[in-house]
Amino acid sequence: MRITGSKARGVILRIVVCIKQVPATSKVQIDEVTGVLRREGIESKLNPYDLYALETAVWIKDKVGGAVTTLTMGPLQAEEAIKESFILGADQGYLVSDRKLAGSDVLATAYTLSQAIRLLDGYDLIICGKQTTDGDTAQVGPEVAEFLEIPHVTWVKKVNEVTEDSIVVEQDLGTSSAILELPYPALITVEKDIFQPRLPSYRRKKLTAAQQVNVLTFSDFLDSDEQKYGLNGSPTQVERVFPPDANEDKVLWEDEPSLLGEKIYMLIKDRNFI
Amino acid sequence: MATLAINARRCSLCGECIATCPFNAISEVDGKIEIDAGCRMCKLCLKNCPEKAITLIDDKRVAVDKEAWRGILVFVEHLDGEIHPVTLELIGKARELADSTNQPVYCLFMGDQIAEQAKSLLQYPVEKVFVYEDSALRYFRVDVYANIFEDCIRAVQPSTVLVGATSVGRSLAPRVAARFRTGLTADCTTLEIRENTDLVQIRPAFGGNVMAQIVTPFSRPQFATVRYKVMSPAEKGGSPSGTVERCVVSPVRLKSKIRVREVVLNEQSPGILEAETLVVAGRGVKDKQDLELLQELADLLDGQLAATRPLVEAGWVHYSKQIGLSGRTVKPKLIITCGVSGAVQFSAGISGSECIVAINQDRSAPILDQAHYGVVGDLYEVVPSLIDRIKG
Ligand SMILES: Cc1cc2nc3c(=O)[nH]c(=O)nc-3n(C[C@H](O)[C@H](O)[C@H](O)COP(=O)(O)OP(=O)(O)OC[C@H]3O[C@@H](n4cnc5c(N)ncnc54)[C@H](O)[C@@H]3O)c2cc1C
Numbered sequence: 001m002r003i004t005g006s007k008a009r010g011v012i013l014r015i016v017v018c019i020k021q022v023p024a025t026s027k028v029q030i031d032e033v034t035g036v037l038r039r040e041g042i043e044s045k046l047n048p049y050d051l052y053a054l055e056t057a058v059w060i061k062d063k064v065g066g067a068v069t070t071l072t073m074g075p076l077q078a079e080e081a082i083k084e085s086f087i088l089g090a091d092q093g094y095l096v097s098d099r100k101l102a103g104s105d106v107l108a109t110a111y112t113l114s115q116a117i118r119l120l121d122g123y124d125l126i127i128c129g130k131q132t133t134d135g136d137t138a139q140v141g142p143e144v145a146e147f148l149e150i151p152h153v154t155w156v157k158k159v160n161e162v163t164e165d166s167i168v169v170e171q172d173l174g175t176s177s178a179i180l181e182l183p184y185p186a187l188i189t190v191e192k193d194i195f196q197p198r199l200p201s202y203r204r205k206k207l208t209a210a211q212q213v214n215v216l217t218f219s220d221f222l223d224s225d226e227q228k229y230g231l232n233g234s235p236t237q238v239e240r241v242f243p244p245d246a247n248e249d250k251v252l253w254e255d256e257p258s259l260l261g262e263k264i265y266m267l268i269k270d271r272n273f274i
Numbered sequence: 275m276a277t278l279a280i281n282a283r284r285c286s287l288c289g290e291c292i293a294t295c296p297f298n299a300i301s302e303v304d305g306k307i308e309i310d311a312g313c314r315m316c317k318l319c320l321k322n323c324p325e326k327a328i329t330l331i332d333d334k335r336v337a338v339d340k341e342a343w344r345g346i347l348v349f350v351e352h353l354d355g356e357i358h359p360v361t362l363e364l365i366g367k368a369r370e371l372a373d374s375t376n377q378p379v380y381c382l383f384m385g386d387q388i389a390e391q392a393k394s395l396l397q398y399p400v401e402k403v404f405v406y407e408d409s410a411l412r413y414f415r416v417d418v419y420a421n422i423f424e425d426c427i428r429a430v431q432p433s434t435v436l437v438g439a440t441s442v443g444r445s446l447a448p449r450v451a452a453r454f455r456t457g458l459t460a461d462c463t464t465l466e467i468r469e470n471t472d473l474v475q476i477r478p479a480f481g482g483n484v485m486a487q488i489v490t491p492f493s494r495p496q497f498a499t500v501r502y503k504v505m506s507p508a509e510k511g512g513s514p515s516g517t518v519e520r521c522v523v524s525p526v527r528l529k530s531k532i533r534v535r536e537v538v539l540n541e542q543s544p545g546i547l548e549a550e551t552l553v554v555a556g557r558g559v560k561d562k563q564d565l566e567l568l569q570e571l572a573d574l575l576d577g578q579l580a581a582t583r584p585l586v587e588a589g590w591v592h593y594s595k596q597i598g599l600s601g602r603t604v605k606p607k608l609i610i611t612c613g614v615s616g617a618v619q620f621s622a623g624i625s626g627s628e629c630i631v632a633i634n635q636d637r638s639a640p641i642l643d644q645a646h647y648g649v650v651g652d653l654y655e656v657v658p659s660l661i662d663r664i665k666g
């Protein structure tokens with residue numbers, strides 16, 4: 001890892017981290033009559049993948065100097081996510097919350113976030129989590145980058161270099177890996193395990209308890225074309241949700257272990273698996 | 275902007291909407307019902323209001339002229355010219371969707387020195403392969419690839435664009451979809467098409483607990499990324515009249531801000547994706563050492579050992595062997611799960627398997643329902659007896 005530009009030389013990177021509050025449980029049920037999701041309770045937590053994004057930002061800030069701003073779009077309760085980010089090292093945070101944003105799909109969410117980012121006092125690096133555990137699309141990051149007309153790299157598993165004007169990262173492409181250099185401003189989405197997220201410290205919790213979350217609403221945005229936000233700005237529509245298929249033609253074997261072994265053997269032999 | 279409005283004169287403050295809102299976005303403030311930013315526009319309150327006091331105020335959305343967009347465009351993914359097999363699966367699906375709506379199938383192939391490979395695609399049932407060739411396109415760089423993708427879409431005007439839900443595809447597709455301000459559905463596992471060319475996209479959501487059916491009714495092109503190993507690959511033959519069309523690459527479109535320093539192949543242990551037979555270890559395996567038993571079974575069947583997430587998290591098995599929603603989707607001929615409970619996040623990854631055999635001692639384990647052959651028994655007894663039998 002090569003770091004150029006130390007705090008002493010005054011490299012101040014402006015880092016934005018996009019975070020989202022997600023349901024704390026993955027146990028969702030479908031209302032058979034209405035086809036609408038029922039969530040048990042409304043317990044929320046920070047999207048676990050975003051912890052890695054935040055940690056990456058704080059790590060870079062500690063190395064080269066900088067300021068970390070967190071950003072989320074959601075209901076007013078999502079303020080909690082920003083407060084949690086203060087404890088984990090963010091310097092300031094913004095919540096975008098407005099009823100006009102209700103029903104946003106990936107495109108509308110990404111556009112809204114890009115509009116919010118344009119309101120910030122400049123940015124060099126934007127970091128997103130790999131994906132969320134509820135939306136689960138991994139698309140918001142790249143779409144934000146497109147709307148801001150900046151380059152992006154997904155699936156970053158390692159930060160190789162951070163300099164005053166660019167960052168070098170290693171991207172995991174499954175069968176291959178690419179080492180890529182990108183100049184600021186740029187956006188990356190990071191893999192789980194890029195850095196081990198720190199645990200919230202009691203000291204920082206006390207220290208940041210009174211820190212305010214900035215709230216942005218629709219009226220703050222430069223682009224006030226309502227067709228680009230919320231339900232109307234969302235080209236995709238969820239028509240219905242339904243439980244995964246049940247298996248109809250199944251066979252159940254209960255027997256002595258040795259007979260079970262025999263049965264499986266006959267099955268795989270009959271069907272030419274050996 | 276679409277919004278929900280409450281008619282205060284009709285509203286009796288019965289509280290039904292407050293109770294039904296799955297997102298707790300409705301409350302009563304000063305004798306009035308208010309909907310806050312938690313609203314997801316699920317419209318459940320509207321359906322359930324006994325006074326019909328909630329209405330949807332929806333601005334008319336202007337739908338595109340769907341006739342102006344025709345054809346299904348498949349993105350050809352490759353690494354330095356070697357075509358990724360998901361491409362053939364996309365072609366197979368595209369053909370099926372295209373035939374039922376009387377549309378052509380196109381391929382978009384960008385890279386360096388790919389003329390031969392482009393021609394090889396004509397063995398499959400495609401009408402046209404659009405080729406963009408330049409040394410700057412040798413490796414995937416998202417900004418340049420997005421530019422070429424955009425050029426191709428503008429020229430071809432396809433109704434649907436299919437991209438593999440691979441690392442490359444899931445980075446590229448959102449960039450291009452956003453550029454066209456259109457919808458993209460991630461990681462689809464089922465695709466159907468309506469007569470009006472609306473693509474019906476089905477994907478697991480909420481960690482695989484539910485399936486969601488998604489459409490893009492107002493805009494074109496409609497984008498989907500499609501899971502690898504879910505669709506059947508295209509058969510050779512069928513459209514001998516297909517042609518390769520070389521397209522002009524304009525130099526300004528090739529300017530990238532991203533510099534590729536190096537591309538290295540990741541270390542590959544034999545992959546579970548290719549294996550025809552898989553033996554899966556779940557948490558019913560008590561000790562890391564016991565994996566040897568299952569490895570032996572896998573070896574005897576000429577297959578591979580895979581695992582559920584808890585075993586990967588314990589560090590017993592490498593991540594590349596994890597099956598499931600946050601691991602791999604596999605589609606082997608035979609899969610034998612040992613001590614796996616069958617959580618939806620796991621079974622999402624095996625549903626395409628030809629024959630699922632599940633060994634679990636708990637009769638109520640969900641996996642016994644999902645399997646074609648549920649075997650109620652202790653893996654520590656059943657597996658050794660099976661091994662003995664195979665060894666003869
Ligand atoms: C967002 C999200 C993504 C996830 N992604 C994945 C994923 O990609 N892959 C994945 O696997 N999980 C994933 N999970 C976790 C998943 O929910 C389950 O926790 C996991 O699959 C359980 O693994 P298991 O079946 O091995 O263990 P368990 O659920 O603990 O099941 C062990 C089973 O073994 C049986 N058993 C015990 N002893 C024996 C014996 N001697 N002989 C026979 N049977 C025995 C038990 O009856 C039990 O049914 C994900 C979870 C979330 C929330």
Ligand SMILES: Nc1ncnc2c1ncn2[C@@H]1O[C@H](COP(=O)(O)O)[C@@H](O)[C@H]1O
Binds near residue numbers: 018047129135
């Ligand atoms: N509502 C949101 N507010 C802020 N960031 C978000 C939001 N939704 C998604 N993101 C970011 O985009 C990433 C990918 O999300 P997704 O496309 O939903 O899987 C997340 O890890 C976040 O970094």
